[in-house]
Amino acid sequence: MTEHATDTANETQVAPLPSVPTETVELDTPLQRGKQTVTEIHVRKPKSGALRGVSLADVVQLDVQALTKVLPRITEPALTEAELRDMDPADLFQLGNVVANFLLPRRLKAEAAAES
Numbered sequence: 001m002t003e004h005a006t007d008t009a010n011e012t013q014v015a016p017l018p019s020v021p022t023e024t025v026e027l028d029t030p031l032q033r034g035k036q037t038v039t040e041i042h043v044r045k046p047k048s049g050a051l052r053g054v055s056l057a058d059v060v061q062l063d064v065q066a067l068t069k070v071l072p073r074i075t076e077p078a079l080t081e082a083e084l085r086d087m088d089p090a091d092l093f094q095l096g097n098v099v100a101n102f103l104l105p106r107r108l109k110a111e112a113a114a115e116s
Contacts (some may be wrong), residue, residue: 002060007105010084020044021043021044021045021102022042022043022044022045023042023043023102024040024041024042024043025040025041025042025043025091025095025096025098026039026093027039027040027041027091027094028088028090028091028094029087029088029090031079031083031087031089038077040074041075041079041095042076042079043071043074043075043076043077043095043098043099043102044074044075044076045102046073046074046099046102046103050070050073050074051070053069054066054070056103059096059099059100059103060100060103062093062096063084064092064096064102066095067084067092067099068081068084068085069081069082070099071095071099072084074099075095083112096113
């Protein structure tokens with residue numbers, strides 16, 4: 001005879017992961033991928049691993065080389081380095097600003113908002 005005991009006191013609840021901050025950038029010049037036209041890019045806040053191999057100062061200064069390394073890791077649809085090199089500079093600037101703003105500490109964001 002087999003006995004089944006249900007002990008709910010020992011079950012652990014896993015808290016849902018907090019959602020990763022994401023911003024959407026509407027492109028001035030849509031990208032063409034075969035028959036698909038990409039008009040907006042979703043950028044998620046990078047974790048430290050997505051920033052490997054680049055200087056944070058370069059990312060904040062919107063260095064094109066740094067952005068072409070980081071953006072493919074944090075965009076949806078994932079942009080390729082070739083697409084980034086061929087992108088309208090205004091769109092690259094918008095994407096870079098989103099990434100740079102993600103890197104600002106909350107205190108600086110709050111101070112900037114208070115000054116506005």
